[in-house]
Amino acid sequence: MQNQLSRKWDSKMAGIILSLAWPTMLEQLMQTAVQYIDTAMVGSLGTAATAAVGATTTVNWLINSSISALGVGFLSFIARSIGAKDETAAKRSVSQAVLAVLTVGMFFTILTLSLSGMVPVWMQVDEHIQQLSAQYFFILYMPMLPRTASIIFGTVLRAAGDTKTPMKIGVLVNLTNVILNFLLIYPTRPAMPGTLALTIPGAGMGVIGAAIASAIAFTVGGIYITIILWRHPLVSPKGQRITPDWQILRPCLKVALPNMLQRFGTSLGYVAFASMINSLGEISTAAHTIANTVESAFYIPGYGMQTAAATLAGNAYGAKDRQRMKDLSAMFIPIEIGLMIVSGALLFIFAPPLMDIFSDSPEVISLGTTVLRMVAVSEPFYGFSIIIEGMMQGVGKTKQPFVYNIIGMWLIRIVGTFICTQIMPMGLVSAWACMILHNLFLFVMFLICYVRGTWNPLR
Numbered sequence: 001m002q003n004q005l006s007r008k009w010d011s012k013m014a015g016i017i018l019s020l021a022w023p024t025m026l027e028q029l030m031q032t033a034v035q036y037i038d039t040a041m042v043g044s045l046g047t048a049a050t051a052a053v054g055a056t057t058t059v060n061w062l063i064n065s066s067i068s069a070l071g072v073g074f075l076s077f078i079a080r081s082i083g084a085k086d087e088t089a090a091k092r093s094v095s096q097a098v099l100a101v102l103t104v105g106m107f108f109t110i111l112t113l114s115l116s117g118m119v120p121v122w123m124q125v126d127e128h129i130q131q132l133s134a135q136y137f138f139i140l141y142m143p144m145l146p147r148t149a150s151i152i153f154g155t156v157l158r159a160a161g162d163t164k165t166p167m168k169i170g171v172l173v174n175l176t177n178v179i180l181n182f183l184l185i186y187p188t189r190p191a192m193p194g195t196l197a198l199t200i201p202g203a204g205m206g207v208i209g210a211a212i213a214s215a216i217a218f219t220v221g222g223i224y225i226t227i228i229l230w231r232h233p234l235v236s237p238k239g240q241r242i243t244p245d246w247q248i249l250r251p252c253l254k255v256a257l258p259n260m261l262q263r264f265g266t267s268l269g270y271v272a273f274a275s276m277i278n279s280l281g282e283i284s285t286a287a288h289t290i291a292n293t294v295e296s297a298f299y300i301p302g303y304g305m306q307t308a309a310a311t312l313a314g315n316a317y318g319a320k321d322r323q324r325m326k327d328l329s330a331m332f333i334p335i336e337i338g339l340m341i342v343s344g345a346l347l348f349i350f351a352p353p354l355m356d357i358f359s360d361s362p363e364v365i366s367l368g369t370t371v372l373r374m375v376a377v378s379e380p381f382y383g384f385s386i387i388i389e390g391m392m393q394g395v396g397k398t399k400q401p402f403v404y405n406i407i408g409m410w411l412i413r414i415v416g417t418f419i420c421t422q423i424m425p426m427g428l429v430s431a432w433a434c435m436i437l438h439n440l441f442l443f444v445m446f447l448i449c450y451v452r453g454t455w456n457p458l459r
Contacts, residue, residue: 016312017305017308017312017328017331017332017335020158020161020163020307020308020311020312021163021304021305021307021308022163022304023163023164023166023167024158024163024166024167024303024304024307024308025300025301025304025305026167029297029300041181041182041185041186041210042185042207042210045185045206045207047282047283047286047359047361047364048126048128048129048282049132049206049207050286050289050290050358050359051125051126051129051133051282051285051286051289052125052129052132052133052136052207053133053136053207053210053289057274057289057292059119059123059137059271060140061267061270062264062267062268062270062271063108063112063141063267064147064151065263065264065266065267066260066263066264066267067104067108067147067148067151067152068151068155068263069256069259069260069262069263069264070100070104070152070256070260071097071151071152071154071155071156071256072155072255072256072259072310072393072398073251073252073253073254073255073256073257073259074093074094074096074097074100074152074155074156074159074252074256075155075156075158075159075310075311075314075393075394076159076252076255076310076314076393076394076395076396077089077093077248077251077252077255078090078093078094078156078159078160078235078314079159079310079311079313079314079315079317079318079394080314080315080317080318080395080396081093081318082159082160082161082234082315082318083314083315083316083317083318083319083321084318084319086318087234089248090160090234090235091235091236091237091240092240092245092248093248093252094156094229094235094236094237094240095237095240095241095242095245096244096245096248096249096252097152097153097156097237098237098242099242099243099244100152101145101148101149101152101153102145102242104148104152105144105145105146105147105148105149106144106145108141108144108148109141109142109144109145112137112138112141112144113138113141113142116134116137116138116141117134117138119133119134119137120133120134120137122275123271123274123275123278124275124278124279125278126278126282132207132208135207135208135211136207136208136210136211137211139208139211139212139215140211140214140215142215143215143216143218143219143222145222146218146219146221146222146223146226147218147222148222149222149223149225149226150169150173150218150221150222150225153225153226153228153229154166154169154225156229156235157225157228157229157232157235158307158311159235159311159314160232160234160235161311162232162234163307163308165225165228166225169221169224169225169228170221172220172221172224173217173218173220173221174217176213176216176217176220176221177213177214177216177217180209180212180213180216180217181209181210181213182202183201183202183203183209183213184202184203184205184209184210184212184213185202185203185204185205185206185207185209185210185213186200186202186204186209187202187203187204188200188201188202188204189202251396254396255393255396255398256398258398258399258401258402259393259398259401259402261402261406262398262401262402262405262406265402265405265406265409265410266405266406266409269409269410269413269414272414273413273414273417273431273435274288276417276418276421276422276431277417277421277428277431279421279422280421280427280428283361283363283364283367284367284427284428286359286361286364287355287359287363287364287367287368287371287428288368288371288428288431290355290358290359290364290368291355291368291371291372291432293358294347294351294354294355294358294368294372295347295372295375298343298344298346298347298376298379299343299379299382300343301336301339301340301342301343301383302336302339302340302343302379302382302383302386302387303386305332305335305336305339305386305387305390306386306387306389306390307390308332308390309328309332309387309390309391309394310390310391310393310394311394312328312394313325313328313390313391313392313394313395314394314395314396315394316328316458317394317395317396317457317458320458321458322458322459325456325458326456328391329388329391329450329456332387332391333384333387336383336384336386336387337380337383337384339383340379340380340382340383341379341380343379344376344377344378344379344380345376347372347373347375347376347379348372348373348376348377351368351369351372351373351376352365352369354372355368355369355372367428367429370429371428371429371432374429374432374433374436375432375435375436375439377436378436378439378440381439381440381443382439382442382443384443384446384447385439385442385443385445385446388446388449388450388455389401389446391455391456392449392455395455395456395457396457397455397457400449400454400455401446404441404442404445404446405442407441408438408439408441408442408445409438412434412437412438412441413434413435413437413438416433416434416437417430417431417434417435420433420434
């Protein structure tokens with residue numbers, strides 16, 4: 001009888017996990033599909049266009065991840081408040097999230113637009129594409145305020161257990177982006193579907209058209225998610241004061257700041273990493289950019305499950321439910337590792353045709369295939385790290401992940417890549433080998449953290 005109850009509970013827990021995870025996975029899948037389409041569309045303009053767009057991608061990660069880290073503080077507080085059935089505290093924290101969007105969004109708007117001309121220089125982009133890359137970057141960051149709203153308000157909704165709304169908005173944003181890409185990148189051209197003779201309108205703006213399409217899509221998403229949040233029955237900030245409330249901000253920032261420092265430090269590492277790869281030449285830059293785009297689709301199961309892990313762990317911690325916390329980890333880890341094994345196997349098998357979608361260059365395809373197959377083997381190990389880190393974020397333990405990630409990024413990936421590419425000319429393959437060593441280091445550290453139980457404040 002006890003075994004039957006245990007199986008029933010496991011089945012119920014698995015259903016809750018998947019119901020929270022699948023909308024996030026689908027949202028990320030749509031985002032990645034648009035990245036694929038963007039890369040393929042821009043890639044059709046030539047290797048220089050791909051390099052101009054991809055050269056500043058890691059700066060985009062740096063900014064987005066810093067904003068996302070701030071959202072983690074609100075996620076932890078809201079999830080715990082809902083777990084403790086304190087809806088008033090949850091709504092008060094959402095008003096502080098609105099204040100954060102306004103403050104951080106304006107700050108990054110000023111910062112990115114003022115530095116847009118220097119970013120390609122700092123990223124060691126080839127001189128003949130620096131101006132194009134700077135123009136792309138400037139346009140992309142004009143709607144920084146709605147982009148910030150999309151990131152933080154999406155996190156707020158997920159913390160409240162609503163993962164479907166951010167998914168739907170993500171679908172809208174991505175469809176808008178693709179349609180505008182189609183109209184703005186290419187010139188007006190004839191099409192002959194069957195016996196019909198059609199003319200497809202186009203602005204012929206190339207890389208600049210891709211930037212405008214993304215900027216408009218981000219603006220649409222930011223406005224829409226703000227309206228949805230304002231009308232939400234559980235976490236609407238309507239009626240709350242949009243002024244600093246330190247009773248809420250202090251615990252949020254206590255969780256967010258280590259995570260912000262972690263993401264800023266690791267993203268800055270990605271910038272340094274990409275800068276060293278850009279110095280290897282156009283072929284390596286294009287192969288790295290495309291391989292990163294391809295690889296991102298195969299991390300979707302990991303990061304989709306991480307969001308669910310953070311939310312449910314925060315709920316369990318808020319309710320002080322020790323048994324539920326144990327059951328969550330016992331369910332999440334095997335599901336996550338199983339998904340990442342399948343994901344890694346698919347990446348290994350389909351690496352060549354996926355690279356072929358985005359480039360006509362045999363050198364780019366061959367180099368990208370090699371590094372993708374290397375990283376595919378490490379995916380299950382990285383998946384374990386993602387889950388434990390997600391649960392720690394949900395319960396507000398962000399200091400240990402900060403230390404692990406900074407050490408792994410700077411002492412293993414960056415120092416190793418500098419030695420391999422700047423001192424010993426070993427090329428892109430050696431840089432990705434350093435990246436894999438970084439992932440394996442995180443696996444070992446989070447495994448130790450899990451075995452010792454230091455991740456769980458209710459142990």
